[in-house]
């Protein structure tokens with residue numbers, strides 16, 4: 001079981017995912033994504049956190065996305081296997097590790113990060129993945145749309161709590177007029193702050209002439225205003241905050257190789273495992289497409 005379930009974030013996940021509120025969330029999310037996507041839904045590559053039942057695929061297919069371009073992602077192998085058994089495509093991996101290993105030659109158009117958890121380490125790794133993922137926002141014309149869904153007030157770790165205590169500073173730093181409560185908006189502002197701080201570090205380390213301030217302003221300007229959505233669970237005692245936004249540019253899209261990615265040995269090992277899984281997924285997908 002993933003840490004998400006161990007913490008009991010969603011009490012009865014299957015019931016929760018079948019609820020009317022969650023269905024409305026799916027409709028809202030896909031409509032907002034369609035407004036922002038750079039390509040037609042039929043051509044868009046989508047990576048999404050799948051959960052115990054594959055409800056998102058049905059909605060996406062109804063909106064014109066194609067089965068072979070919908071890649072279910074989950075840390076729980078059973079969830080992914082269920083998708084494969086039903087004729088879909090899936091990969092068992094950590095979402096952030098996957099985005100970091102995904103090849104630039106197969107651009108990702110839409111990521112549905114329905115974490116349903118608070119802002120914690122796994123959600124922050126997702127920030128790194130947006131910043132450095134080679135297949136994220138590969139060009140100005142082909143930028144990646146991201147749907148993020150987080151639970152309000154569920155930061156369980158000391159790091160998560162301290163982060164939320166500092167979020168007001170982040171919000172002021174980013175200078176976007178956003179709700180002080182919406183976790184998805186918090187996530188975006190934290191993401192921008194972190195990316196800019198990282199860029200500054202990298203530029204210093206490498207002695208690059210990079211106008212990080214100009215780049216930071218460009219990130220903020222480019223994300224601009226974004227739609228947000230909040231819904232409650234059945235018992236009305238837990239709130240989930242969502243946003244759908246277009247990620248300005250991957251750092252990797254203008255740097256040949258990120259020094260940060262080269263630094264970590266542990267990451268290199270994980271990346272090679274995940275790369276093998278991506279290669280296996282591609283092979284199966286190609287075989288199925290040829291056969292059909």
Ligand SMILES: C[S@@+](CC[C@H](N)C(=O)[O-])C[C@H]1O[C@@H](n2cnc3c(N)ncnc32)[C@H](O)[C@@H]1O
Pocket residue numbers: 002004017022049050051052053054055056073074075076079093094095096114115116122
């Ligand atoms: C909230 S559920 C997705 C539900 C789905 N969107 C739906 O509405 O039916 C989130 C799923 O993502 C998985 N998950 C959480 N964090 C993850 C991560 N960092 N990488 C991969 N899977 C993750 C969990 O195991 C869980 O099954």
